[in-house]
Amino acid sequence: MSKTEITLNINGRDHCICVEARRTLADAIREECGQTGTHIGCEHGVCGACTVIVGNEPVRSCLMFAVQAAGKNIRTIEGLADGDEMHPMQRAFMEHHGLQCGFCTPGFLMLAVGVLEREPDISDEDLVDVLSSNLCRCTGYQNIIKAVRAAAKDMRAL
Structure with missing residues (x-):
């Protein structure tokens, strides 16, 4: 299957990755970008463990394709704190x-x-x-x- 090069801006940092069109945002965040705080539970959008903020909207990242999030600001749990200062x-x-x-x-x-x-x-x-x-x-x-x-x-x- 062919891959597409995309840039995911996660917590203010660009991650240039190559993904198949069917790759979920959750999998890309965890596996390609190394942000493992986003948990994957049901993989059907039911449990909410994979919720991240894309733009200004909370989304179930297991239901969104990584290519859909390209060019958008993504916030994960790793970006919530400000250094040592908890949110x-x-x-x-x-x-x-x-x-x-x-x-x-x-x-x-x-x-x-x-x-x-x-x-x-x-x-x-x-x-x-x-x-x-x-x-x-x-x-x-x-x-x-x-x-x-x-x-x-x-x-x-x-």
Whole structure:
């Protein structure tokens, strides 16, 4: 199968890679670009573990082809912190016990950041609806919701 040369801008850094047209963004991010914080779970867009931000939208990177993301700004969990300074969402997940095993955490963090950047005053009902689109088998979601609410307050203060 033929490959196409593309450039993926991930966390402000260009990655020039050659991919088959059918290569998912999730696989390209992990395997070609070495950003393994993006987890692959179901590979069907159901679990949300692979959520990254493309442009300003949270997307399931297992459902997007890498060639579709060429030339767009992509943010992954590795780009959330500012050096040693955690992003308010990361800090809130830690302080409010919003994670246990950690497998789903990168997807939740990227989903929540993407949503709050677009809609900082999201209602509790809408927030629960959005967060329920990602799956977590450990926490029961209550601490995830508390963490996102706390981070929303901190993010508005920035």
